Amino acid sequence: MDPPCWPQNESREGAKKIRTRRMSAESLMGQELITFSWLSARIED
Known part of the structure; x- marks a missing residue:
């Protein structure tokens, strides 16, 4: 029995x-x- 491939696509x-x-x-x-x-550079000016 092959497992369904949709969970793999979902995780991808x-x-x-x-x-x-x-x-x-x-x-x-x-x-x-x-x-x-x-x-901060502007404040230092």
């Missing part, structure tokens, strides 16, 4: 979603860090 889709979400979160954090460093 879930991993893809998690990966894209993590990438977007990392880029968001990078943006915040850039903005923060820019603000």
Whole structure:
């Protein structure tokens, strides 16, 4: 008996979603860090 293949597809889709979400979160954090460093540099001027 072959197991149904939909759970495998489901997990693959879930991993893809998690990966894209993590990438977007990392880029968001990078943006915040850039903005923060820019603000601190402006304050020092």
